[in-house]
Amino acid sequence: MVNILPKPYSIEGRQLALDKEIAESNISYVAKASHARMWFADRLKERDEMAAYGHLISEDTKQVILGYLGTEVIVDDYVLTGVEASGDSTLNRTLYVQWGFEERRHSQVFRHTLIDSGLYSQEFVDQYIAEVTSDHWTFKRQTGHEETLILLAAYAVFQERHTRWNYTNTRVKLWEEYGSPMDENGRRLFPAAAGAIRYPEMDEGAHEANFCNIVRLNLKYFPEQTLDALIKVSKGYTMPIVQMPNGEEFLQAVLNSGLGNPRDIVKEVMTPSLNRMGLESKKALRKAIENYQNLPINCLVQLSGKTNTENIQEGFEVYEMLASGDFILKKEPVDSLPQSSK
Ligand SMILES: [Fe+2]
Ligand SMILES: [Fe+2]
Secondary structure, three states: OOOOOOOOOOHHHHHHHHHHHHHHHHHHHHHHHHHHOOOOHHHOOOHHHHHHHHHHOOHHHHHHHHHHHHHHHOHHHHHHHHHHHOOOOHHHHHHHHHHHHHHHHHHHHHHHHHHHOOOOOHHHHHHHHHHHOOOOOOHHHHHOOOOOHHHHHHHHHHHHHHHHHHHHHHHHHHHHHOOOOEOOOOOEOOOHHHHHOHHHHHHHHHHHHHHHHHHHHHHHHOHHHHHHHHHHHHOOOOOOOOOOOOHHHHHHHHHHOOOOOHHHHHHHHHHHHHHHOOOOOHHHHHHHHHHHOOOOOOEEEEEOOOOOOOOOOOOOEEEEEOOOOOEEEEEOOOOOOOOOOO
């Protein structure tokens, strides 16, 4: 029997190479998560401090935290979407399950925070959760597109960064509302809810890094599809659309807390996320997709400054994508014939 390997730059060949790299990335993510970020919402010591600090929390921050609970509590919809989009890829399903485990503890942090700080009764919070989860989030409703793994990862890059940015800001706001506590060396102390929100904040940072990595790997093997996914999800991007009983109050509180300014979202979320994909702006993203049309079929795309032409399979030309959306050739195919015109 003869095994005929697909041409490396055929779709099949690319998919095999991408799967291999994604598998390595997923394995290292799961391994790292299980020792570097192992925490449980119900066991956070900050819970014991919440009762004493609860009365200092403003009405706006209370609404914001309730809204965060609403956004995090529909995690099963996000996870299921990812698991279904993974098809029979066990590795991708495992990643979504691990991610779901981490996201689930975020809603638990907010639930404990609201109850332990005395902001709402347990009955109120559980009724709120029941109302939010009676509706279902879908990727189609969110973005107007049917989900695929690359679209989900591209959307997640922006959303995870946005969530982390929200939590960082709310942590600082809580700190101020708590009377800006400091230790004897003048370092800020983050007790109670301000300390508890740091855990989801830290997870969101790790999620952003992981989805960035997945998108960058896709960009290498399937540049056109990946650039297209980034365009699709960044167009009209918003945080997950969730039906919340306090929807209006939440939106108003977000605006009052300085978290809803579209210019800030571009500056703090959209642009830095694109920067991590090697692009300086949305304009550069559009330019990259236009320029890509002129590249040869057997090209691989790497990010500026991160080009590694070692261990590249035969037959590939390596192009570096510049921050402007232009491409430059870094490596000719190894099996190319010597050119007499040189
Ligand atoms: Fe989360
Ligand atoms: Fe997350």
